[in-house]
Amino acid sequence: MNYYLGVDVGSVSTDIVVIDDSETVVDKLYLKTAGRPVDAIKSGMALLKQHLGDIPISGVGTTGSGRQLADVVVGADVVKNEITSHGIAALKYCPKAKTVFEIGGQDSKIIILRDGIIVDFAMNTVCAAGTGSFLDRQASRMNIPIEEFGDRTLKSSMAVRIAGRCAVFAESDMIHKQQLGYSQDDIINGLCDALVRNYLSNVGKGKEILPPIVFQGGVAANKGMKAAFERELGYEIYVPAYYDVMGAIGAAMMAKTESGRKKSTNFYGFDMVDFDYTTKSFECSGCFNMCEIVEIYVNGNIGARWGGRCGKWSTGKNVAL
Amino acid sequence: MKVTFPHMGETYIALKGFFEDLGVDVVIPPECNKKTLQIGVKYSPETACLPLKVNIGNYVQSIENGADTIVITGSCGPCRFGYYGILEKEILRDMGYDVDMIVFDPPSEDIGRFISRIRKITNNKPVYKVADSLYKGYRIAKELDDMNKMMFAIRPREIKKGEVRRIYGEYQKEIEKAHGTREIFKVIDDNKKKLKDVRIDADRKVLKVGIIGEIYTVIEPFVNLYIEEKLGDMGVEVDRSMNVSEWIETNMFSKLLGFNSERDIDKAAENYLKTAIGGHAKQCIGNAVLYSRKGFDGLIQLLPFSCMPEIVASSILPSVSRNEKIPIMTLVLDELTGESGYITRLEAFVDMLGIRKETKVE
Incomplete structure (x- = not known):
C-alpha cells in the first residue's frame, strides 16, 4: 500500500492528512499554527509517526499560505495554491458540486465549479469580517469556547440584526446589542446572519451560486453559519466529514497524481522530525529594490532562500541532506 | 534647468x-x-x-x-x-x-x-527639430513595446529558466548609460538580438492571458507587482492591452488629425458600454471582447484601489465573461496589496485556465 501526505499550513491551523491509494483518509491532524509554522509541521509529523509508525510515504503535497515553507520542511512533490487544492477535494466528496464556500482563519473564498472543473473563484480582499479569526475573537470576548460557539445558535429563537459590513463595526454593534439585554444566543445567531450577508456580498459578489453547495474550512464547524447560509440562499448546504482539512486532502490527492507520474518522491522521510530548522531574514542592499530576503537553514545548511527580485539570492530549494 | x-x-x-x-x-x-x-x-x-x-x-x-x-x-x-x-x-x-x-x-x-x-x-x-525628436521618441516607445512582446513570448518557453530575466537585467544597466536616441536605439537593438538567441521550446503549450484595465497599473511593473514576469514564469504568455506607443499614437497624433484610432475597440465595447465614462473603462471592455475573439485563455483586469472608471468596468466584466466565454479576474492594487495573496490568486487563475484548456481539447 502507498501513502500520500498532504500538508496545509494556514494562518490559524496547520492541517496534515495521510491518504492511501484509494484516496481514503488514513489519518488527519488539525493543529494550531500559533505563529510558528515550522514547529507546527514538526510536531504534526511526530504525531503521525506515533500514530502510524514509519509508513512509506510515496508523495507529498503542500498548500496554504505557508506552502513554500512546508515544502522546505518536509520535501514536497507538489506545491499548490489553496484554491485549486480546496476545489479538487470538494469534487472528491461531492462530484456534482457547483459551488464551494471555504472560510478559514484569515481568508474566505468562493469557488465556482461546473462539470467537475473550477471555472471561477474569488477571495476576500481587504475585509476580515466573517473569517475564523474574527469568530475566534468574538467567542473569547464572550467567554464561550469556540467549539460551542456555533451550537449556541441552535438555542436561539431569533437573530438579532448585527451590522456585518466590517469586523470593527460588527463588534461594536454586538456590544451595543448585548448592553440592550439581548441574549447571547440571539446575538451569536445574528452575527452568523451578518457574516453570511457580508460573505455573499463581498466574496460572492457577481458569482452564480448554484447547488450543490459544499461548505468547508474551519468555520464550517460552526452550525450557526451553515444554518445562516441555508436561510439566506434557500439551498441545502453540504458540510463534508473532513471539512476542516480539505485543503490538505486536495494537496495529498495532487501529490498522488504527481508522484505517480514521476515515480519518486522528494519527501525527506520522518527523520525530518529531528532536523533543526532556523530562519533568518535581512534586507538586501544591492540595489534600490531593498528586497527582504528570507533564509531557511536545515541542520545548519542553507535550505532555501526567497524574496529577492533579481535572482541573486534565489538558490532555489537545494537542501543538502 | x-x-x-x-x-x-x-x-x-x-x-x-x-x-x-x-x-x-x-x-x-x-x-x-x-x-x-x-x-x-x-x-x-x-x-x-x-x-x-x-x-x-x-x-x-x-x-x-x-x-x-x-x-x-x-x-x-x-x-x-x-x-x-x-x-x-x-x-x-x-x-x-x-x-x-x-x-x-x-x-x-x-x-x-x-x-x-x-x-x-x-x-x-526650432519646431522641426522638436518634431523630429518627438518622432524619434515615439519610435523608441514602439521599439520598447516590440521588445516587451518578444520577452512575453520567450519567457514561458525558455528552456533555461530565468534567461530572459538575466538578459533584461544586463539591458537595464546598459540603458542607464545610453544617452540620446541614437545610443538608446542601439541598446534596445542589441538586447533584441540577445533575446532572439535565447533557446526556446517552440512546441510548448502555453496559456495566453491578456492584461486589461487602468493604463498606469497595466504598464508600471512596480505597481502591478511584476505581473508580466510572474505570469511568464508560470508558463503564461501575456499581452498588454495598452502600451505607451499606442497611447502616443492616440493622444498625440490621431486626435490631432481628428480620427479615432480606437474605432475597433469602441465597436467591440458597444454591446456593453456605449459611451466613454472616463479613464479607460471603455477600452477595458472593448479589449476584453477583442481578446476573447482572438482566442485568449483568460484576462486579468488591473486597477488602482478606488479607480472609478475601472470599478464600473469591473461590474460589466462578468457579463462579458459570460457572453464571450472567457474567464476574467479582477485584481485591485494599492499600497496595502499583499504579495502572497496576489500570487495565490495568480496561481489559482493559471491553474484554472490550464485545466479548462485541457478539458476543452479533450
Missing part, C-alpha cells in the same frame, strides 16, 4: 531620448521602489489613487538628485488624472519644494499652447 518626470514602466526611456536630443538636462527618478511609495504615501491624500502617490515619490527622489522642473502629461478630465498636475504641484509646494511644473495637455486640446510649452523647455529649439 533640469527636467524630470514621473515613471510609467519604460516610458522614461523614450522621454529621455527625446529630451537629450534637444539638449535638455534630464534627471531620471530611481526605478520605482519601496522608498518611492513610502514618500508618496506619506505626503499624498490618503484617498488619492495609487499612481498619484507613486508620482510624488518619483518627484521627491528626482528633486533630491537635482531636478528643478517637472513635466507631466495632462488631460482634460478623463478621470482624477486630469487634476494630477495641479494637485501634485500643490503637494510639492506644501512640502517646501519650489519646482516648476509644466503640464502637457494633448496637442488636440490646444496645439498652440502645446508648442509654446515645448519651446519653453527646449529653450526655443
Whole structure:
C-alpha cells in the first residue's frame, strides 16, 4: 500500500492528512499554527509517526499560505495554491458540486465549479469580517469556547440584526446589542446572519451560486453559519466529514497524481522530525529594490532562500541532506 | 534647468531620448521602489489613487538628485488624472519644494499652447527639430513595446529558466548609460538580438492571458507587482492591452488629425458600454471582447484601489465573461496589496485556465 501526505499550513491551523491509494483518509491532524509554522509541521509529523509508525510515504503535497515553507520542511512533490487544492477535494466528496464556500482563519473564498472543473473563484480582499479569526475573537470576548460557539445558535429563537459590513463595526454593534439585554444566543445567531450577508456580498459578489453547495474550512464547524447560509440562499448546504482539512486532502490527492507520474518522491522521510530548522531574514542592499530576503537553514545548511527580485539570492530549494 | 518626470514602466526611456536630443538636462527618478511609495504615501491624500502617490515619490527622489522642473502629461478630465498636475504641484509646494511644473495637455486640446510649452523647455529649439525628436521618441516607445512582446513570448518557453530575466537585467544597466536616441536605439537593438538567441521550446503549450484595465497599473511593473514576469514564469504568455506607443499614437497624433484610432475597440465595447465614462473603462471592455475573439485563455483586469472608471468596468466584466466565454479576474492594487495573496490568486487563475484548456481539447 502507498501513502500520500498532504500538508496545509494556514494562518490559524496547520492541517496534515495521510491518504492511501484509494484516496481514503488514513489519518488527519488539525493543529494550531500559533505563529510558528515550522514547529507546527514538526510536531504534526511526530504525531503521525506515533500514530502510524514509519509508513512509506510515496508523495507529498503542500498548500496554504505557508506552502513554500512546508515544502522546505518536509520535501514536497507538489506545491499548490489553496484554491485549486480546496476545489479538487470538494469534487472528491461531492462530484456534482457547483459551488464551494471555504472560510478559514484569515481568508474566505468562493469557488465556482461546473462539470467537475473550477471555472471561477474569488477571495476576500481587504475585509476580515466573517473569517475564523474574527469568530475566534468574538467567542473569547464572550467567554464561550469556540467549539460551542456555533451550537449556541441552535438555542436561539431569533437573530438579532448585527451590522456585518466590517469586523470593527460588527463588534461594536454586538456590544451595543448585548448592553440592550439581548441574549447571547440571539446575538451569536445574528452575527452568523451578518457574516453570511457580508460573505455573499463581498466574496460572492457577481458569482452564480448554484447547488450543490459544499461548505468547508474551519468555520464550517460552526452550525450557526451553515444554518445562516441555508436561510439566506434557500439551498441545502453540504458540510463534508473532513471539512476542516480539505485543503490538505486536495494537496495529498495532487501529490498522488504527481508522484505517480514521476515515480519518486522528494519527501525527506520522518527523520525530518529531528532536523533543526532556523530562519533568518535581512534586507538586501544591492540595489534600490531593498528586497527582504528570507533564509531557511536545515541542520545548519542553507535550505532555501526567497524574496529577492533579481535572482541573486534565489538558490532555489537545494537542501543538502 | 533640469527636467524630470514621473515613471510609467519604460516610458522614461523614450522621454529621455527625446529630451537629450534637444539638449535638455534630464534627471531620471530611481526605478520605482519601496522608498518611492513610502514618500508618496506619506505626503499624498490618503484617498488619492495609487499612481498619484507613486508620482510624488518619483518627484521627491528626482528633486533630491537635482531636478528643478517637472513635466507631466495632462488631460482634460478623463478621470482624477486630469487634476494630477495641479494637485501634485500643490503637494510639492506644501512640502517646501519650489519646482516648476509644466503640464502637457494633448496637442488636440490646444496645439498652440502645446508648442509654446515645448519651446519653453527646449529653450526655443526650432519646431522641426522638436518634431523630429518627438518622432524619434515615439519610435523608441514602439521599439520598447516590440521588445516587451518578444520577452512575453520567450519567457514561458525558455528552456533555461530565468534567461530572459538575466538578459533584461544586463539591458537595464546598459540603458542607464545610453544617452540620446541614437545610443538608446542601439541598446534596445542589441538586447533584441540577445533575446532572439535565447533557446526556446517552440512546441510548448502555453496559456495566453491578456492584461486589461487602468493604463498606469497595466504598464508600471512596480505597481502591478511584476505581473508580466510572474505570469511568464508560470508558463503564461501575456499581452498588454495598452502600451505607451499606442497611447502616443492616440493622444498625440490621431486626435490631432481628428480620427479615432480606437474605432475597433469602441465597436467591440458597444454591446456593453456605449459611451466613454472616463479613464479607460471603455477600452477595458472593448479589449476584453477583442481578446476573447482572438482566442485568449483568460484576462486579468488591473486597477488602482478606488479607480472609478475601472470599478464600473469591473461590474460589466462578468457579463462579458459570460457572453464571450472567457474567464476574467479582477485584481485591485494599492499600497496595502499583499504579495502572497496576489500570487495565490495568480496561481489559482493559471491553474484554472490550464485545466479548462485541457478539458476543452479533450
